[in-house]
Amino acid sequence: MSADPLAVALDLPLRAGDASFTFAAGAAAGVPRGTGVVVPFGARLLPGIVLGPGEPRPGLRPVLARVEPTPLVPAPVVDLAEWTAREYVSSTGEALAVAVPWDALWSGLRLWCRDRVADALSPPARAIAGRIAARPQPLSRAARLFVDAPEALAELAEAGVLSAIVGAPSVWRAPTAAARVEAGDVAPGPGEEAVRAVVAEAMAADPHAVLVVGWPRTAAYLAAARAALASRWAVAALFPSVDAAEGFAAAAAAAGLPVHRLHAGLAPAARLAAWRGLAGMRGVVVVGTRAAVFAPAADPLLLIVDDEDASGHKEERAPRFLTAAVAAHRARDGALLVGATTPTVARFAETQTGACRLIALPTRRPRVGVIDLRRRPDPAEPISRAAREAVRRVARAGGRALVVADRKGYAAALHCAECGAVERCPSCGVAMVYDRASRRLGCRLCGRRLPAPDRCARCGGVRLRPLGAGTERLAAVLRRSAPRVMRFDADAVARGGDADAMLAPFRARGGALVATTYVLPYLPSLHLDLIVLTAADRWLHRPEYRAAERALALLRTLGITGGAQVLVETADPEHPVLRAVLAPGLRTFYDEELTLRRQLGFPPYRVLAAVTISGRSVASVDSVAAHLAAARAAGVEVLGPALLRARAGAREVGRALVVRAPDRTAVREVLWPVVTGAAVPPGVRVAVDVEPIEL
DNA sequence: AGCACGCCGACT
DNA sequence: GTCGGCGTGCTC
Numbered sequence: 001m002s003a004d005p006l007a008v009a010l011d012l013p014l015r016a017g018d019a020s021f022t023f024a025a026g027a028a029a030g031v032p033r034g035t036g037v038v039v040p041f042g043a044r045l046l047p048g049i050v051l052g053p054g055e056p057r058p059g060l061r062p063v064l065a066r067v068e069p070t071p072l073v074p075a076p077v078v079d080l081a082e083w084t085a086r087e088y089v090s091s092t093g094e095a096l097a098v099a100v101p102w103d104a105l106w107s108g109l110r111l112w113c114r115d116r117v118a119d120a121l122s123p124p125a126r127a128i129a130g131r132i133a134a135r136p137q138p139l140s141r142a143a144r145l146f147v148d149a150p151e152a153l154a155e156l157a158e159a160g161v162l163s164a165i166v167g168a169p170s171v172w173r174a175p176t177a178a179a180r181v182e183a184g185d186v187a188p189g190p191g192e193e194a195v196r197a198v199v200a201e202a203m204a205a206d207p208h209a210v211l212v213v214g215w216p217r218t219a220a221y222l223a224a225a226r227a228a229l230a231s232r233w234a235v236a237a238l239f240p241s242v243d244a245a246e247g248f249a250a251a252a253a254a255a256g257l258p259v260h261r262l263h264a265g266l267a268p269a270a271r272l273a274a275w276r277g278l279a280g281m282r283g284v285v286v287v288g289t290r291a292a293v294f295a296p297a298a299d300p301l302l303l304i305v306d307d308e309d310a311s312g313h314k315e316e317r318a319p320r321f322l323t324a325a326v327a328a329h330r331a332r333d334g335a336l337l338v339g340a341t342t343p344t345v346a347r348f349a350e351t352q353t354g355a356c357r358l359i360a361l362p363t364r365r366p367r368v369g370v371i372d373l374r375r376r377p378d379p380a381e382p383i384s385r386a387a388r389e390a391v392r393r394v395a396r397a398g399g400r401a402l403v404v405a406d407r408k409g410y411a412a413a414l415h416c417a418e419c420g421a422v423e424r425c426p427s428c429g430v431a432m433v434y435d436r437a438s439r440r441l442g443c444r445l446c447g448r449r450l451p452a453p454d455r456c457a458r459c460g461g462v463r464l465r466p467l468g469a470g471t472e473r474l475a476a477v478l479r480r481s482a483p484r485v486m487r488f489d490a491d492a493v494a495r496g497g498d499a500d501a502m503l504a505p506f507r508a509r510g511g512a513l514v515a516t517t518y519v520l521p522y523l524p525s526l527h528l529d530l531i532v533l534t535a536a537d538r539w540l541h542r543p544e545y546r547a548a549e550r551a552l553a554l555l556r557t558l559g560i561t562g563g564a565q566v567l568v569e570t571a572d573p574e575h576p577v578l579r580a581v582l583a584p585g586l587r588t589f590y591d592e593e594l595t596l597r598r599q600l601g602f603p604p605y606r607v608l609a610a611v612t613i614s615g616r617s618v619a620s621v622d623s624v625a626a627h628l629a630a631a632r633a634a635g636v637e638v639l640g641p642a643l644l645r646a647r648a649g650a651r652e653v654g655r656a657l658v659v660r661a662p663d664r665t666a667v668r669e670v671l672w673p674v675v676t677g678a679a680v681p682p683g684v685r686v687a688v689d690v691e692p693i694e695l
Numbered sequence: 696a697g698c699a700c701g702c703c704g705a706c707t
Numbered sequence: 708g709t710c711g712g713c714g715t716g717c718t719c
Contacts, residue, residue, distance in 0.1 A: 008719080021719040042718030043697045060719065143696070616715090682700095682716070 003029035007054035009093035022054035026062025026157035036067030062157035088319035099294035104272035110136035214361025228302035240312030262288035300334035346604035366559020382469030399529035408489035411466030418461030484511025615684035
């Protein structure tokens with residue numbers, strides 16, 4: 001009877017077997033890769049995407065219906081999603097669910113019976129077909145029709161009399177975020193011709209990657225896009241946030257480029273319409289967020305990734321890809337342009353090996369001064385006297401001073417001055433954050449809130465002191481000496497609504513703005529006279545292998561996009577990051593950092609993957625962890641397992657492991673058999689994060 | 696969306 | 708010690 005079986009991608013996690021599911025061809029015999037289908041799955045009917053031939057196996061259920069039009073997803077998009085699933089150890093369906101507007105694609109999906117029902121069908125099959133012919137049925141309703149007649153499903157599938165239509169309306173909704181274009185950011189600089197020349201070379205010959213270092217970068221991106229458009233290439237410009245994407249989209253539209261927005265801020269129907277409209281297009285500029293790296297425009301593309309290190313470029317669900325890594329793969333036959341105020345150490349290394357061309361934009365030098373906390377007279381204060389004085393002078397003179405705290409709220413924790421204990425969450429065991437306005441403690445993990453105690457939970461002591469300084473405590477201290485002190489962090493914006501409106505009085509009248517790093521995207525618009533980075537040691541000494549490059553990036557962003565003198569409070573004035581930000585060039589810092597990375601076995605010399613194993617049964621979780629810990633492959637180490645702190649009352653236990661390997665292929669070779677093999681018993685989940693952004 | 700299975704509480 | 712409810716996991 002039927003044609004060869006088909007591999008179908010469903011949006012379900014990777015598990016025993018394979019990255020996709022296999023069905024008898026049924027109604028989908030001979031359809032091309034990328035065709036949408038409806039398949040029976042348990043008692044449900046699910047939409048999926050045909051990948052190609054599958055492995056024959058007894059007992060396969062048949063594809064019930066094809067979705068029109070065919071193919072629904074262009075084959076190159078399926079190729080890229082399949083590659084991403086393999087590299088980041090997810091199912092192909094999970095990757096496609098991120099790569100295309102998955103929910104919108106299927107919204108309004110209905111089973112439909114177009115042809116006259118064949119006389120050869122059995123009475124139950126004919127009855128069901130008749131119901132569907134009379135009125136197209138959504139999948140949930142159609143599934144119920146087959147509950148009492150399972151054999152009718154196979155019959156209708158083989159007969160191929162059912163099809164499915166996607167009924168989503170193609171409605172455009174204008175983006176709500178008002179795009180902000182910085183004055184002076186768009187004007188073509190003297191480097192425009194140089195940028196175009198280098199990008200044109202990268203489009204024509206290896207290496208296909210270009211690193212643009214400096215700020216502002218908008219004009220360079222526009223020049224690069226023009227170089228691509230001149231060859232009728234498409235461009236995908238990828239930004240870490242909707243606001244950043246909207247800002248560039250406005251600038252590119254104002255410059256007369258054919259802009260197509262494809263970002264996470266669009267309503268689902270609008271995003272679907274935009275996605276459909278891009279299929280096979282050349283000579284367009286797609287402006288979007290991370291999933292737009294899968295835009296269905298025709299290859300070759302110039303892929304522009306702005307600020308590749310920003311957390312917005314890391315997908316949060318499986319596959320947890322990095323935008324720049326997928327872009328680099330897609331740019332094998334195209335070109336990749338990465339732009340950064342401060343490049344990552346890994347990207348800079350590529351310019352030294354010849355894997356990447358380098359363009360240095362004319363950029364102002366950050367002005368940084370150090371306040372040595374070792375000899376301060378007032379160690380108990382959350383901000384040094386010198387910094388306080390500087391802020392006061394600027395604010396009194398009607399200028400604008402920014403004070404950057406390392407956290408929002410009042411203080412990191414309540415600390416007992418007698419026994420040294422810190423108040424902890426009774427459920428999670430982590431230190432609770434102290435919010436003075438409400439006199440409550442909050443847990444970062446579970447969100448639990450408790451009234452602040454009067455006595456230490458451990459020793460009963462009454463001298464509980466705030467530890468560290470958040471925006472709230474800093475603002476309280478500064479109000480004693482400086483006029484017009486305001487707070488700006490995620491909490492304040494959540495309460496106050498529009499961030500720009502909240503900043504308006506500071507822009508207009510000056511004063512002191514106490515903020516977290518949440519303020520960074522707004523720096524160019526603030527026209528600052530002074531910036532203070534309090535407690536800089538927290539940034540310099542974070543327990544993370546990239547602490548140094550992150551701290552350098554923060555200092556440079558403050559100095560360059562903030563445009564004002566930066567005062568850094570530190571007890572470690574000789575730290576290499578402080579030397580680097582004061583040095584005329586960055587090369588020394590990167591060379592030293594690369595030497596360390598090589599010695600210690602960190603990226604870019606090795607690839608890391610974080611694996612979390614969780615479940616209710618301690619024995620099964622431990623057995624999977626032990627199985628993974630024992631996995632061996634050339635050049636691969638498995639570190640751990642470490643116990644994850646369990647929440648009190650939670651039934652789940654967790655184990656964390658880190659895989660260190662020469663490349664992503666080696667990571668996959670170790671992890672894929674573990675995740676998909678028989679070693680994972682029911683009830684145990686394995687979550688994989690290849691190239692985690694923090695470790 | 697429905698069905699199997701396992702854990703825990705109630706009860707012959 | 709057994710029965711059965713309910714919560715959790717599975718479905719090519």
